[in-house]
Amino acid sequence: MNQSATQSKVAIIGLGHIGKAIAGNLIKGGHLVILASRDLEASKALAKELGPLATAKETREAIREAELIIPCISFSALNDFFKTNSAELQGKIIVDVSNPIAPDGKGGFKKIIAENESATSVLHEGIPKSAKLVKAFGTLGAAALISDAFAQPERKVLFYASDNTNSNSKIEHLILSSGFDPLHVGGLDSAIRIEVFGDLHQFGALGKTVTLTEAKSKLINPSFAGQ
Numbered sequence: 057m058n059q060s061a062t063q064s065k066v067a068i069i070g071l072g073h074i075g076k077a078i079a080g081n082l083i084k085g086g087h088l089v090i091l092a093s094r095d096l097e098a099s100k101a102l103a104k105e106l107g108p109l110a111t112a113k114e115t116r117e118a119i120r121e122a123e124l125i126i127p128c129i130s131f132s133a134l135n136d137f138f139k140t141n142s143a144e145l146q147g148k149i150i151v152d153v154s155n156p157i158a159p160d161g162k163g164g165f166k167k168i169i170a171e172n173e174s175a176t177s178v179l180h181e182g183i184p185k186s187a188k189l190v191k192a193f194g195t196l197g198a199a200a201l202i203s204d205a206f207a208q209p210e211r212k213v214l215f216y217a218s219d220n221t222n223s224n225s226k227i228e229h230l231i232l233s234s235g236f237d238p239l240h241v242g243g244l245d246s247a248i249r250i251e252v253f254g255d256l257h258q259f260g261a262l263g264k265t266v267t268l269t270e271a272k273s274k275l276i277n278p279s280f281a282g283q
């Protein structure tokens with residue numbers, strides 16, 4: 057069967073560290089990707105570098121064409137992005153990779169929303185009512201996302217959170233195509249666990265990438281539930 061015929065169309069918007077890492081992994085896994093950023097020429101250059109599975113589009117066109125939208129832009133820019141593109145985002149699955157953090161001035165990072173809130177819970181208000189939000193692809197730093205994709209002999213896990221069970225198979229397919237095993241942590245109220253400082257984040261209590269067996273034990277024995 058032609059693999060591209062079974063794929064959901066995915067648009068990656070914002071081609072910095074994480075956008076490039078996700079795009080590269082998906083292409084390595086044989087997935088088509090639509091790339092967009094504020095600089096169309098830079099998107100076209102990246103698409104050329106990544107090969108024939110990548111195409112570059114202007115942002116609105118990319119969103120219109122795709123079913124799954126992955127905005128890889130800073131947490132603080134996302135609300136504006138949702139407002140500006142609200143018509144195109146109607147009915148789409150929006151994959152939130154963001155972490156609500158900023159430099160703390162001491163070489164580290166601090167959370168910029170309330171301790172008990174997740175980026176996803178804050179952003180949920182701003183997306184079109186007909187769009188579905190999923191938290192995924194933000195659990196690892198960009199370097200680990202690249203180095204640990206397609207791990208042998210056992211794959212590593214990418215956690216995801218979603219309320220809408222209809223989106224799950226599409227997200228799982230995307231995570232598999234990007235070289236990881238998917239693991240559902242629960243509804244969007246669990247998103248805090250897979251953001252920076254959460255118990256299932258590389259830069260939280262988890263501290264590393266894990267296999268499915270290790271991940272499942274962490275999932276049922278949370279050492280930290282974001283409280």
Ligand SMILES: NC(=O)c1ccc[n+]([C@@H]2O[C@H](COP(=O)([O-])OP(=O)(O)OC[C@H]3O[C@@H](n4cnc5c(N)ncnc54)[C@H](OP(=O)(O)O)[C@@H]3O)[C@@H](O)[C@H]2O)c1
Nearest residue numbers: 070071072073074093094128129130131154155194197198
């Ligand atoms: N880096 C990581 O290891 C990592 C890991 C997990 C999650 N995340 C999350 O991923 C998101 C992106 O982080 P990053 O490290 O990849 O940031 P980054 O390297 O600074 O890249 C962000 C990109 O977004 C673009 N951008 C900003 N506003 C835009 C808009 N309105 N429309 C289109 N493109 C826009 C920027 O383009 P311009 O050049 O035009 O400004 C830039 O290329 C953040 O929410 C972050 O919390 C990052």
